[in-house]
Amino acid sequence: MARYIFITGGVVSSLGKGLASAALGALLQARGYSVRLRKLDPYLNVDPGTMSPFEHGEVFVTDDGAETDLDLGHYERFTGVAARQTDSISSGRVYTTVLEKERRGDYLGKTIQVIPHVTNEIKDFIEIGDDEVDFMLCEIGGTVGDIEGLPFFESIRQFSQDRPRGECIFMHLTLLPYLGASGELKTKPTQHSVKELRSIGIAPDILVCRSEQDIPEKEKAKLALFCNVRPDAVIPAYDLDTIYDAPLAYHKAGMDRAVLAAFGLSDSAPAPDLSVWEDVSDRMHNPDGEVKVAVVGKYTQLEDAYKSISEALTHGGMFNRVKVKLEWIDAEVFDTADNVAEKLSGFHAILVPGGFGERGTEGKIKAAQYARENKIPYLGICLGMQMAVIEAARNLAKIDNAGSEEFDHEAGDKRFEPVVYHLKEWVEGNRTIERAVNDDKGGTMRLGAYNATLNKDSKVAEVYGGTSISERHRHRYEVDIKYRKQLEDCGLTFSGMSPDGKLPEIVEVADHPWYIGVQYHPELKSKPFEPHPLFRDFVRAAVEQSRLV
Template sequence: MARYIFITGGVVSSLGKGLASAALGALLQARGYTVRLRKLDPYLNVDPGTMSPFEHGEVFVTDDGAETDLDLGHYERFTGVPARKTDSVSSGRIYSNVLEKERRGAYLGKTIQVIPHVTNEIKDFLTIGEDEVDFMLCEIGGTVGDIEGLPFFEAIRQFSHERPRGECILMHLTLLPYLAASGELKTKPTQHSVKELQSIGLAPDILVCRSEHPIPEKERAKIALFCNVRPDAVIPAYDLKSIYEAPLAYHAAGLDRAVLDAFQISPAPRPDMSRWEDVMDRLENAEGEVKIAIIGKYTQLEDAYKSVGEALTHGGMANRVRVKPKWIDAEIFEREDPAPYLEEFHGILVPGGFGERGTEGMIAAARYAREKKVPYLGICLGMQMAVIESARNLADMPDAGSEEFDHEAGETRFTPVVYHLKEWVQGNHKVERKLTDDKGGTMRLGAYTAHLAPDSLVSQVYDGATEIEDRHRHRYEVDAKYREKLETAGLRFSGMSPDGRLPEIVEARDHPWFIGVQFHPELKSKPFDPAPLFRDFVRAAKEDERLV
C-alpha cells in the first residue's frame, strides 16, 4: 500500500510545485523507493487538449494517449516513470464522470452533491494503482483559497482521515517576499497561507519556502512556531541556475529527510545521488556551444514548447555542449528572407503546431536548411512543412499544401500532400475520424510503432534499430500516395507505420542531417536518457563546419 504525499501551494501561483514534486520523486528514488506522481487540476476543461498554448502552455501526451498538464513532463524527466492517463485529472473530468454515472442511474436517484459524490470521485482517482509503488505524490493545481480547488482540498482532507495514521502527509509551498525598503524577508504571507489551509481542516507537515534571499535561522524558527511544523521541516527553496539542480539542492536542504521523518521511517536508506551529480557535471562543464534556431508559432510563451527546450538541453548534455536556443516567430519569414536571421545558427528546429498561421515561414526555414545543408529537425507540423517544401521546390508541385489550411479557409487552394487523417490502426482495432468530430481527444494520440529503413540515417540515430515506438498528437498526415514522386525528387520516406500506410519519418538525401518526424520525440527525453533524435541532432550541429 502506497504512502501519500499531497503537494499544495499558497500565496501566489508559479512557485514551482511541479518542480518540487518531481525533485522529491527523484530523491525518493535515490533512496531506493518506487514512486508515481499525479496532478489534480481545478480547471473545468476536461483536459488541456483544446486549450490554447498561450493559455496553458504545452500539452504533454502519455503513451496511452492522454493529453495532460505540462507538469507531467517534469515528473517523467526527473523520475523516468512513464505517465499514464490515470496520472492527470481536472475538475472537468471529475464532474463529467459524476454526471455520466448519474445519467446511468449509478446513484439510484439520489441528489448529486459535491460532498460526497464529487469528493468520492476524486478519492477513487487517488487510489488507482496504489499497490504498485511505495509513494504516491499528488500535486493539487492552483493555490489554497481558490474556490475551484475546494473540492480537491476537501477530498484530500477526507482521504487523510480515512487512511491509517501515518500514511498521508501534506507538503505546502509558499513565498517569502523580500521588502527592499526594510531589508526584511516577510513571513506573514506564509502564515496566512497556512491559516487558510487550517481553516479547511488541513495542516502541513512540511513547508517549502520559496525565497530569493537566504532565510535566517531566526525566520525559520518563527515560521515553524506560527505554522505548527517542526523547524527542520521548514525547507528553503532558492532560485537555481538550472531546474536539474533541484534534486541536489532539495537534498542539501533536507527535504527528503524531512519527508521520511514525517512518515517516521527510520533508519532511512542512504541516498545515491550519482545520477544527478553526473547530470550537473555535464551541464556545468560543457566543452563548447551550439546555437539552435527554433522556428515556431507560439514563441511568445516558451512553456508552449517546454519539452522541446528541455530535450535540446538533454541533447547538449549527451554531447557535453551548451545549447543556446533562440525562439523565432515563423511569421517573420513570411515577410522577410530567413537567411540573415539563420546564418549564425548550427541547427534549425521546426516544432509542432496547429493552423495555417506562420506555416509559410516554416516552409521558408525548411528550404533554407535543406539548401544550405544546415542540420534540420522537423517535428509533427515541422515534418509536414518540410514535405510541402520539397514537393514545391523539388517535385514540381508548386501548389502543394495541407488540407488543414484549405479547411480553415473554406476553399480549395492547394494540392493536399498533407491530408486529414480519416482512419488508422490502434492496437487491434481501426479508429475512424471525420473533420466534423469534436476537437478534444480525437487526434491520433499516444505511442505508435514505426518501422525504419535499415540503411537510413534515422536507423543509425536509433543505434541500428528497425522498429521504434514514440508518442503522437496529430490529426493531419503526409499522404503516402505522393511517396514515389517525392522520393524520386530526393526526399526519402525512411519510417512508416507497420501497415505501410502512414509516413512517420522523412529525411533528405544528399544532406548531412535533415530529418522530419510525425511524432514528438521530445516527450520521452530525460536528462539522464536523452531522446536519440535530439542527441544526434545536437551532435550534427556540434560538428557543423561553421561552429567556432
C-alpha cells in the same frame, strides 16, 4: 499500500510545485523507493488538449494517449516513470464522470452533491495503483483559497482521514517575499496561507519556502512556530541556475529527510545514491563548448509552449558536453519579408516544432528550405515535418500548389494540392479508429504511442540503433502516401512508416548532413540521464556544423 504525499501551494501561483514534486520523487528513488506522481487540476476543461498554448503552455502526451498538464513532463524527466492517463485529472473530467453516472442511474436516485459524490470520485482516482509503488505524490494545481480547488482540498482531507494514521502527509509550497526598502523577508503571507489551509482541515507537515534571499534561522524558527511544523521541516527553495540542480539542492536543504521523518522512516531509510544527479549537474555546469539552435515556431512568446523541446535540446547538449543556446524565432517574421538568411545565418541547427492552424506556416516552410539548401542540420517535428514535405513538394517535385487540408479546410479549392490531408482512419492495436472533420476537437487526434518501422539503411535507423521504434503522437493531419514516389525521386526519402505501411512517420534527405522530419513528438520521451536518440544526434550534428562555420 502506498504512502501518500500531497503537495499544495499558497500565496501565489507558478512557484514550482511541479518541479518540487518531481525533485522529491527523484530523491525518494535515490533512496531505493518506487514512486508515482500525479496531478489534480481544478480547471473545468476535461483536459488541456483544447487550450491555447498561450493559455496553458505545452500539452504533455502519455503513451496511453492522455493529453495532460506540462508538469507530468517534469515528473517523467526527473523520475523516468512513464506517466499514464490515471496520473492526471481535472474538475472537468471529474464532473463529466459524475454526471455520466447520474444519467445512467448509478446513484439510485440520490441527490448529486459535491460531498460526497464529487469528492468520492476524486478519492477513487487518487488511490488508483495504490499497491504498485512505495510513495504516491499528488500535486494539487492552483493555490489554497481558490474557489475551484475546494473540492480537491476537501477530498485529500477526507482521504487522509480514511487511511491509517501515518500514511499521508502534506507539503505546502509558499513564497517569502523580500521587501528591499526595509531589507526584510516577510513571513506573514506564508502564515496566512497556512491558516487558510488549516481552516479547511489540512495541517501541513512540511513547508517549502521559495525565496530570492537566504532565509535566516530566526525566520525559519518563526515559520515553524506560527505554522506549527518542526523547525527541520521548513525547507528553503532558492532560485537555481538550472532545474536539474533541484534534486541536489532540495537534498541539501533536507526535503527528503523531512519527508521520511514525517512518515517515521528516518531510521530504516537507505542512504541516497545521488551519483546520477551529480553527473547531470556536472554536465550542465561544465560544458566543453556551445552551439546555437534556432527554434522557428508560432508560440515563441511563451517558452512553456515548447517546454519539452527546450528540455530535450538541453539533454542532447548534456550528452555531447555542450551548452545549447536556443533562440526562439516567430515563424511569421518570414511571411512578409525576404529575410530568411538574415535571421537564420549563424545558427548551427534549425528546429521547426509542431503547432496548429495556418498562421506562420509559410515561415516554417521557408526555414525548412533554408536548412535544406544550406546543409544546416534540421529537425522537423509533427507540423515541422509536414512543412518540410510541402517545401520539398513545391521546390523539388515542382508541385507548385502543394498545401495542407488543415489550412484549405477541404473547401474544394483546387488551387491547392493536398499533400497533407485530414486523417480519417488509422489502426490502434487491433481496432480501427475513424474520425470526421466535424468531430469534437478534444481527444480526437491520433494520440499516444504508436509503432513505426524504419528503413534499415536510413539515417534514423542509425540514430536509433534499430528498425523498430515506439513514439508518442498528437496530430490529426498526415502526409499523403500517394506522393511518396514523386518526393523520393527528388531526394526526400520516406525512411519510417507505420507497421501497415500506410502512414509516413519519418522523412529525411539523403544527401544532407542531417535533415530529418518526424510525425511524432520525440521530445516527450527525453530525460536528462537518458537523452532521446534524435535530440542526442541532432545536437551532435550541430556540434559538427559549428566546426564548419
